Amino acid sequence: MNDLTQAPVRDAAYNFAYLDEQTKRMIRRALLKAVAVPGYQVPFGGREMPLPYGWGTGGMQLTAAILGDDDVLKVIDQGADDTTNAVSIRRFFARTAGVETTESTPDATVIQTRHRIPETPLHADQIMVYQVPIPEPLRFIEPSETETRTMHALNDYGVMHVKLYEDIATFGHIATAYAYPVMVDERYVMDPSPIPKFDNPKLDMSPALMLFGAGREKRLYAVPPFTRVTSLDFEDHPFEAQKWEECCAICGSRESFLDELILDDAGTQSFVCSDTYYCAQRVSQQEQGQ
Amino acid sequence: MSAQLLQPAFADPVLDAQRGFRAALKALAGPGLIQTLQPTPSLEGLEPATYALCLALLDVDTPLWLAPSFDTPLIRANLAFHCGCPLTAKREDAGFALLAADDLLDLSGFDHGNDRYPDQSCTLLVQLPSLDGGAGLKWRGPGIESEHGVALPVADGFWRERERRIEFPRGLDLFFAAGHDLIGLPRSTRIAEERA
Numbered sequence: 001m002n003d004l005t006q007a008p009v010r011d012a013a014y015n016f017a018y019l020d021e022q023t024k025r026m027i028r029r030a031l032l033k034a035v036a037v038p039g040y041q042v043p044f045g046g047r048e049m050p051l052p053y054g055w056g057t058g059g060m061q062l063t064a065a066i067l068g069d070d071d072v073l074k075v076i077d078q079g080a081d082d083t084t085n086a087v088s089i090r091r092f093f094a095r096t097a098g099v100e101t102t103e104s105t106p107d108a109t110v111i112q113t114r115h116r117i118p119e120t121p122l123h124a125d126q127i128m129v130y131q132v133p134i135p136e137p138l139r140f141i142e143p144s145e146t147e148t149r150t151m152h153a154l155n156d157y158g159v160m161h162v163k164l165y166e167d168i169a170t171f172g173h174i175a176t177a178y179a180y181p182v183m184v185d186e187r188y189v190m191d192p193s194p195i196p197k198f199d200n201p202k203l204d205m206s207p208a209l210m211l212f213g214a215g216r217e218k219r220l221y222a223v224p225p226f227t228r229v230t231s232l233d234f235e236d237h238p239f240e241a242q243k244w245e246e247c248c249a250i251c252g253s254r255e256s257f258l259d260e261l262i263l264d265d266a267g268t269q270s271f272v273c274s275d276t277y278y279c280a281q282r283v284s285q286q287e288q289g290q
Numbered sequence: 291m292s293a294q295l296l297q298p299a300f301a302d303p304v305l306d307a308q309r310g311f312r313a314a315l316k317a318l319a320g321p322g323l324i325q326t327l328q329p330t331p332s333l334e335g336l337e338p339a340t341y342a343l344c345l346a347l348l349d350v351d352t353p354l355w356l357a358p359s360f361d362t363p364l365i366r367a368n369l370a371f372h373c374g375c376p377l378t379a380k381r382e383d384a385g386f387a388l389l390a391a392d393d394l395l396d397l398s399g400f401d402h403g404n405d406r407y408p409d410q411s412c413t414l415l416v417q418l419p420s421l422d423g424g425a426g427l428k429w430r431g432p433g434i435e436s437e438h439g440v441a442l443p444v445a446d447g448f449w450r451e452r453e454r455r456i457e458f459p460r461g462l463d464l465f466f467a468a469g470h471d472l473i474g475l476p477r478s479t480r481i482a483e484e485r486a
Contacts, residue, residue: 016304025349028311032347033409035318036463036476038432042409066315068308153405185432185478187458205435209319224319224433224478 010098017064017097023047027065027220031211034222039184040152041135046218056089057215059112059131066127066211067093067110072100074108079116079257079274086114103277115178117199119256119278122208124225130193132214135221137181137191157189160232168237177242183230184223192229198241198257203229246271251282295364298331299345299372306330310346314465317474322429322438324421325472335365339467340388340417347413348373348386355384355400355412357393381412389416394448397455400462408459411477418443418468428482429475437482440473442466449481 015021023045030044049057067073073093077085081103089112090101102108105120112129122128138148141159151157160181167175180197184190192203193212203210203223210223223229233239247254249270256278258271273279300306306328313325330342348354354375356365369375378384381399394416403411424443430436455462461477 016308021304021307022349022351024311025307025347026351028315029347029352029413030409032314032318032413032463033411035315035433036461036478037408037459038478040408040459043407066308066312068312069305149406207435209315222319226435227432 008094008098008100011095014096016069017067017093018049019047019061019064023061024065027061030220031062031065031222034211034220035209035224037188038223038227039188039190039221041219041221044218044220046215049215050092051088053216054133055085056112056114056131058213058217058220059114059129059215060089060092060213061215062129062211062213062220063089063093063110063112064097066129067097067099069097069099071109072102072107074102074105074111075113076111076116076118076275076277077114078259079118079278080276082276105277115194115196116257116274117195117202119253119273119275120281122202122206124207126208128208128210130195130210130212132191132193132212132219133216135191135212135214135217135219137179137189152188155187157183160189161234164232164234168234174233174237174239180239181232183232185227185229189232190221190223190229196242196257197231197239200229200231200239201241205229244271248273248279251279251286253279253282295367296371297333297364297368299368300330300342303345306342307346310342313472314343314346314474317465317472318433318463318476319474320433321431321474321476321479322434322440323473325474327470327472329470333365333368335360335362336388337417337467338470339472340415343415343465343467343472344369344386344388345372348375350374350376352385353378353383355379355381355387357387357389359390359392360388360417384412386413386415389414391416391418391444394444395451397451397462400455402455402457402460402462405460408461411460411462414462414464416464416466418466421466421468421471421473429479430482431476431479433476434479442473452481 030042034042075086075090077083105118110127114131142148164174178196179194207225213220231239244258256273259274261270313327317325330338332338333341352375400412424441426441429438456477464475466473
């Protein structure tokens with residue numbers, strides 16, 4: 001946690017937030033178009049970042065393009081502030097941009113996330129930046145980019161419903177548990193990045209601006225605040241988020257997304273909150289209450 | 291190009307450009323809400339917000355179309371020097387365009403993008419004397435919780451022209467600038483018929 005307690009000092013050997021200005025302008029222009037056409041994937045000239053694809057290069061390029069010196073950055077990986085990916089990216093921007101970093105969800109102005117939306121409600125003036133591996137929701141059904149682009153252009157999403165229906169035919173329910181496809185403002189089908197479907201309802205009419213960046217695929221897209229985002233479903237098989245019978249072993253929450261831990265060879269299970277800030281907040285509130 | 295033509299641009303090119311962009315992003319993500327830019331330089335003919343948008347967004351990759359009222363040696367020289375953007379006389383080639391209120395009645399020629407690549411459309415930067423005082427209209431759509439009442443001082447004909455030019459996802463995105471203030475109007479915003 002040392003990187004949080006020390007005041008960040010910007011390494012002047014790098015341009016502010018690492019990327020050069022022309023790259024930032026290119027990404028910024030693409031972001032404006034992404035906001036103007038919610039859910040549409042804008043191609044951009046993705047740059048190589050000093051870490052491998054799959055580690056959040058798309059999200060980092062977006063964060064680098066939007067970040068200012070008065071921003072407060074939070075980075076989470078599967079809900080946790082203290083995992084390798086989150087710590088590395090936070091330190092990267094503390095060093096290259098000298099921005100303040102935080103683990104607190106309400107205090108952050110920019111939240112870069114890998115695969116979760118924080119449990120604490122977001123507010124206006126916050127920007128969520130999602131790391132996206134495969135931005136095209138139709139890719140596993142139709143491998144050709146030319147074809148999927150035409151399908152988006154023609155608003156032709158029948159195959160997506162066929163895929164969900166095949167789930168119902170095989171398993172009796174829609175088996176997709178993460179990266180659950182959504183319809184944005186009744187026009188574009190969008191991959192919400194591999195967040196659990198538990199988080200999908202948080203996208204709908206959120207007061208925060210949501211930006212999505214895929215570095216390998218060089219695509220970015222956006223959901224503006226207060227935009228209708230509906231998870232695809234059927235009248236007789238409505239969308240349903242995960243639920244647990246257990247509660248968090250640390251804070252006792254029954255509302256949050258739980259990670260399953262296997263404790264021994266006998267398969268003893270325990271469940272804990274995936275959102276570490278939310279869990280720690282609840283624990284400290286409970287301690288104060290005693 | 292004489293030296294007197296050149297005027298100062300952003301004092302801090304990196305962070306001022308970032309602030310200009312964030313104001314534009316917020317304006318487009320919350321259509322109809324006024325965003326105020328920090329003090330930035332202006333140019334004769336270009337007010338601070340308009341100039342800041344140009345400095346923040348234009349570069350060698352963005353051909354710019356200038357409406358006749360902005361086509362002055364001073365503006366040409368400074369945008370060429372600070373942004374390096376090519377100027378084009380053909381609306382079809384423009385990635386960005388600078389317009390005044392009078393130019394809003396004819397938006398023909400500007401690229402609307404296509405169904406596969408709606409992002410290839412032109413972005414219009416419109417400089418107005420103020421962002422208030424016109425007929426009040428109700429704006430709805432993405433970025434707007436219920437509705438925003440906006441009274442841009444533009445002719446009625448503009449709204450009909452905009453309607454004609456939008457076949458979502460194709461369309462034109464606009465920024466209205468006056469003084470230090472900015473309002474965004476993305477193609478996704480639906481303008482209600484009834485008056486606010």
